[in-house]
Amino acid sequence: MDWHVWHGDYDLPDSFLGRRLQVVQERIGLALEASPPGPLRVMSICAGEGRDLLGVLPDHPRRGDVVARLVELDPRNVAVAKRVATSLGLDQVEVVVGDAAVTDQYGGMAPADLVLVCGVFGNISDDDIERVVGFCTQLCAKGGVLVWTRHRKQPDLFPQICRWLEERGFTREWLSEPDAGFGVGVHRFAGQSQPLISGTRMFTFVGYDVLAGRDQ
Template identity: 85%
Template sequence: MDWHVWHGDYDLPDSSLGRRLRVVQERIGLALQASPPGPLRVVSICAGQGRDLLGVLPDHPRRGDVMARLVELDPRNVAESRRVVTSLGLDQVEIVAGDAAVTDHYEGMTPAELVLACGVFGNITDDDVERVVGFCTQLCAKGGVLVWTRHRKQPDLFPQVCRWLEERGFTREWLSEPDAGFGVGVHRFTDRPQPLIPGKRMFTFVGYDVLAQRGSAE
């Protein structure tokens, strides 16, 4: 999968990715607006070109409060997000070129008031989805918001992701409709965050295309 080319669907307003992006950006904007006064830490896992946050932050009233770290492995996507950050003067947004699965990349930015796991859960195994949910208790501050996505194709894991989150101290705040053509969830962490454990791997990125082939083979 060419993950740089894949981002082109975001530019198609009627595509499922384009519609999902607008919803994710809306939810990010609302989460930032509802956050308490003061500095806001934001981390993004598998950030791609950073469109989720970078499409919101320039004109948002909380822009000056945000310190963000976006972690992405694909070098072309990293270059694009850095270009956008520079062009928009978003000096407080750090783009890290690295494996987003490794907890070391989030040291110094956790627990965060906003955690983005968009485009992650559909590209890893179900066991790893549950594993990431567990690590979110280390990434999220108490009262912090997790914005996440997962497709609604069968077998639909979306309801199970909600259960895993809610078993670990997250409260459901908003879910996209089941027939939207995509899945977006917003959960708030109401428990005490756990210390971030360095050197841990949260997941192995497989890719939805490979996962689909495995499903066909089975």
């Protein structure tokens, strides 16, 4: 899978990715708006071209409060995100080329007020999804918001992800409708943030195409 070419579907408003992006951006905007006054830290795991956050921040009233780190492995996607952030004057958005699965990428930013795990859960194993959920208690600040996505194809793991999150102190705030054609979840962390364990791999990015082949 060429993950740079894959982003092209975001430009098609009626595509699965275009519709999901719109919903994710709406939820990010609402999460920022509802955050308490003061500085806000935002992290994006497997950020791609950064469209989730960069599509919201320029015109958002909390723009000046946000400091963000976007982590993405593909340098072509990072180049796009950096170019967009620069053109919008978003100097407080740091875009990093690196393995988003490694906790070291988030040192100095965790725990964050808003954590984006979009486009991840559909590309890793079920065991790794649960593992990432566990790490979200280190990535999210108390009261922080987690925005996440996962497809609703059968077997639909979406309800189980909600259970894993809620067992670990996250409170369900909003879920997309089951028949939307995609899944977007918003959970708020009501627990106590745990120290970030450095040098640890949270997941192995497999790819939805490879996972689909395994299931056949």
